Amino acid sequence: MSYILDQEQLDGLEEALTTDLMTLGIQSVILIDMAGNVIVNLDDGKVRHDVYSLAALAAGNFGAVSAMASIIGEEEFSLLFHKGKSENINFTKIMDDFLLVSIFGNDVSLGYLRLKIDEVINKIKVLIDRTGSS
Amino acid sequence: MAFINTKTKEVQVKLVFVGPGRGGKTTNLEYIFSRIRHRIESDMVSIKTQGDRTLFFDFLPFELGAIKGYNVKTQLYTVPGQIKYNATRKLVLKGVDGIVFVADSMVDRRENNISALNNLKENLKFYDIDIADIPIVFQYNKRDMAMEGIPILDVETMEKDLNAQLKAPSFTASALKGDNVVPTVKKAISITIVAIREKLL
Numbered sequence: 001m002s003y004i005l006d007q008e009q010l011d012g013l014e015e016a017l018t019t020d021l022m023t024l025g026i027q028s029v030i031l032i033d034m035a036g037n038v039i040v041n042l043d044d045g046k047v048r049h050d051v052y053s054l055a056a057l058a059a060g061n062f063g064a065v066s067a068m069a070s071i072i073g074e075e076e077f078s079l080l081f082h083k084g085k086s087e088n089i090n091f092t093k094i095m096d097d098f099l100l101v102s103i104f105g106n107d108v109s110l111g112y113l114r115l116k117i118d119e120v121i122n123k124i125k126v127l128i129d130r131t132g133s134s
Numbered sequence: 135m136a137f138i139n140t141k142t143k144e145v146q147v148k149l150v151f152v153g154p155g156r157g158g159k160t161t162n163l164e165y166i167f168s169r170i171r172h173r174i175e176s177d178m179v180s181i182k183t184q185g186d187r188t189l190f191f192d193f194l195p196f197e198l199g200a201i202k203g204y205n206v207k208t209q210l211y212t213v214p215g216q217i218k219y220n221a222t223r224k225l226v227l228k229g230v231d232g233i234v235f236v237a238d239s240m241v242d243r244r245e246n247n248i249s250a251l252n253n254l255k256e257n258l259k260f261y262d263i264d265i266a267d268i269p270i271v272f273q274y275n276k277r278d279m280a281m282e283g284i285p286i287l288d289v290e291t292m293e294k295d296l297n298a299q300l301k302a303p304s305f306t307a308s309a310l311k312g313d314n315v316v317p318t319v320k321k322a323i324s325i326t327i328v329a330i331r332e333k334l335l
Contacts, residue, residue, distance in 0.1 A: 002135060002136040002137075002138070002231070002330055003135065003136075003137060003138070004137075004138040004140060005137075005138075005139060005140065005141075006140050006141075007140055007141045010139065010140070010141040011141070033135060033137060033229065034135075034228055034229060035135040035137075035148050035228055035229020035230070036148065036193075036209060036229070037135065037136075037137035037146040037148070037209075037229070038146065039137060039139070050175065050176050050177070052176060052195040052207070052209065053176055053177070053179045053193060053195065056179065056191075056193040056195070056209065056211070057179065057193075059228075060181075060190055060191060060222075060225060060226065063225035063228060064190070064222065064225060067221055067225065097135070
């Protein structure tokens with residue numbers, strides 16, 4: 001399967017992620033697909049991650065965790081979160097094919113971030129639903 | 135699952151190296167990385183076992199240049215070749231756009247090549263992909279082994295075993311020495327881009 005996102009969709013995704021997540025003071029947010037492609041990449045201007053490697057590893061990691069869930073009889077694990085000393089990473093699945101990766105410091109509350117992620121996911125779904133694919 | 139970004143004029147393509155264990159998939163990527171490392175920002179990512187075997191995948195992203203005004207970002211992956219790692223092998227194939235099948239030319243690996251190809255067919259079927267419908271290039275690797283007196287399969291036999299039906303492009307190669315590694319990947323990228331362009335542009 002291949003798919004295209006047009007300028008209007010990508011602008012909408014960037015705007016939603018900026019308004020709902022970046023304004024919380026998080027370090028970066030990356031919207032990827034499950035193949036590991038980077039769709040939107042936003043950061044606070046202070047970091048310079050290797051986004052493409054991060055996306056490949058995030059997609060692989062998410063796939064591995066989903067497979068583990070399936071083995072133990074769970075449909076999926078609802079919370080996918082890695083805690084570091086100063087930076088943390090949260091993964092949120094969007095529909096079947098997309099993944100939102102949020103990287104944030106200890107000054108941002110995970111609970112509040114997850115609430116905001118829930119809000120932005122609905123906007124992302126509406127925008128992506130118009131995707132042309134073949 | 136190629137992604138076309140009309141805003142940044144960018145196409146992202148996923149190419150996966152598959153084949154039997156110890157066939158030279160990682161060596162292919164290492165050679166390509168050694169050739170392009172001066173002009174890419176990323177490192178090659180490898181998730182290996184302690185014994186230096188691929189556990190999950192190797193990953194190497196690079197920019198190919200522009201085609202029809204679109205910047206092509208190619209993402210090269212390998213899968214683990216060992217039979218026991220089929221679950222992770224299947225995961226890496228998710229969203230694959232093109233395949234390089236790295237076959238081992240050594241005579242005693244003939245059955246391994248055939249098993250690996252059958253496994254690839256099954257794993258692609260899991261994603262509703264028929265192997266005949268996906269761009270694929272065969273690489274008959276380790277041709278240099280003949281110089282060391284190790285018996286290798288002749289190309290006709292390998293073609294008959296693996297490529298008789300698909301009739302895909304194929305190359306003899308030595309990933310260790312770098313022979314025909316770049317032509318293999320170039321061919322794989324070009325037929326993958328053509329397939330994507332036919333679908334989308």
